[in-house]
Amino acid sequence: MSLDIAYSIEAEDYLDPDRAYDLYWAGIISDKKMFLCPGTDCSAQVTCANLDEDLQDMKVVPHYRVYGKHNECCEVFNQIPLNLHYENGLSEKEERRSIDESVVDVFLLERPDSYYDEPKQTNEGAQKAIIKSDSTKSIKKKTLRENGSIGNIYSVRTVVSRYIRYRKEGSLDLRRVNIQGKDVQYKSIFKCIWEQDLSYLPDHPVIYYGWAFVNRLPSGQGYQIKFKKKFKKESDDFTSTIMISDRLIESYKIKKLVSTRLQKIFTSEKPTAFVFIYGKPEQKESKSGNRYANFSISNLDMIDINYDCPLPKEYNK
16 A cells, blocks of 8 residues: 655654655655655654665656555545644645645745755654744645645755656646746656757756766866867857755755765766756857757756666667
8 A cells, every 4th residue: 555645753744755855865855665654643654665765767756665564444545535734824725726626736846945954863663742933834734645745845856756757657737847837747847958959949957868978077067068069159069067065055944865876876887867947948058169959957856867768768878
């Protein structure tokens, strides 16, 4: 039996698998088995599978599995919609709708300050009501199903994993994502760098993807990601690169995940990665006449670096 949310004993909060994965790699939680069923007065044990894995295949995403026994009155066990009540919540009009009513995810470009709050002291193994402070996420009520998606999206990695999940379950055509107040279809926000003409690209950021070389910068203070394929503009080719400084990695809360992947790729026999980046290429020309369409990045949530192509084979370019 799978769950879309579980109660984290370590964080004393209800987490979806995506946030649990982020908190694990940020060092906030440490044990994939320290979760409980979110049902009222239910202490069924839950594990977050793949929580501790540096996933090479995003088709196998973190997810919850129940391995304990439910309370007979548990809403999840009895397939009854589950209500979670929080203090200092939003108005009823702002209440998040269930997955049955809404198929729009919200991709936020910055995480709230409280996202990586340290866990509070708790009595291990005891599930109790959560009283949220003003500094934490304040939701008055959520209606949740056993399966489905909840919560906001804060990273390109999560956007890609949701896309894969929706495509697999056959709901992709119904799924949209809201970015900066605008709803768009999931499949419309991905663009392969190969064969893209700069003259016809959107005038707003989208998620570009493709195979890239990964190298250390000559300064030794970061990495250069250089896409194998180039942008086009009339008869000209535009090389596309991304610079990621060690300083930017060090300031990232999930730096362990990023540094692990980059180091492993850079030291491999073929230092290449399948890269997704949310942004808009900036056209430049060097003094020697070389043309570039580079991406600038100040938030590592806006890039995802993979050992292999996690998308269907038609995207593997």
